[in-house]
Amino acid sequence: MLIITCPWCGARPETEFRYGGEAHIARPADPSALTDQEWADFLYNRTNPKGLHAERWRHIHGCGRYFNALRDTVSDFLVTTYKAGEPRPENSRPDVEGSGR
Amino acid sequence: MVESPSVITPLAAANPLTALAAVSRDIAAARLAALGDAARLAFRGREAAIGPAGEAFGVALPREACRFNAANGRFAFWLGPDEWLLLVPDAEPAPLFAAIEAATSGLPHSLVDVSARSVGIEVAGEKAAFVLNQGNPLDLSLGAFPVGMCTRTLFHKAEIVLVRHAPDVFHLDVWRSFAPYVWELLEDARRELA
Secondary structure (H helix, E strand, O other), X not given: OOEEEEOOOEEEEHHHOEEEEEXXXXXXOOHHHOOXXXXXXXXXXXXXXXXXXXXXXXXXXXOOOEEEEEEEOOOOOEEEEEEOOOOOOOOOOOOOOOOOO | OOXXXXXXXXXXXXXXXXXXXXXXXXXXXXXXXXXXXXXXXXXXXXXXXXXXXXXXXXOOOOOXXXXXXXXXXXEEEEEEOOEEEEEEEOOOHHHHHHHHHHHOOOOOEEEEEXXXXXXXXXXXXXXXXXXXXXXXXXXXXXXOOOOOEEEEEEEXXXXXXXXXXXXXXXXXXXXXXXXXXXXXXXXXXXXXXX
16 A cells, blocks of 8 residues: 655555556646647646656545655656645655656 | 334434443443533634624634633534534533624624434544544544644545544544444444453
């Protein structure tokens, strides 16, 4: 079982959480100005990286909050978590770089 | 022909654990008890409404994560950064509801009477944490889950609010239809202690 650190509640078991998809995808301010391809990219196309991935999680059986996590998709290691609205931690940050490998 | 009962008992008065509690064995290491009725209010609000709601309730709403405040038999449990469960055993919810609603009038908030939604279970005894850990992976040592802590979590597949009132006294608040499920799994977990 993964131990996920909720930014509010601390370390909690994986079963209390729901996955929420890729993080930092902002809805376009003016959807009607987009081409069909750009709209499809926003709706459906994701980065699917091999390595560090910023993604949303929800502590649904806890405080109910959405937050963001940086997870390594190779090792399934959760590098760090941070509150929604905060910027994605730099890959060069000491606690991020090389962790989970 | 089966006679239909002349009096229909309202749902709120029927505790789903009455029959199970009546045949429950007394095991001193982990006692189970079905708690009585209580007024329960779910409060969610923006910053401006939090203070007035606490004043009207008589217990300040805790701002620290996973902690509860208590005074005069009233409890305010932190469930989320903007969400609290207000609980008063053996009380009518209507006057509490009216007092808080009056104090937060015009401020962004939501207040819902959820008194009949859930029922309370007490697990008490030196093996209480051990019994709860059969269906919940949280670290229930006093360092990680001190007295005064509360949290929403899971017991097996049912969502519960878990509260530690004393080193070996826990209260569970569980949705009414899940209560027999949780109770019987607690019974199963403590069977070896008899």
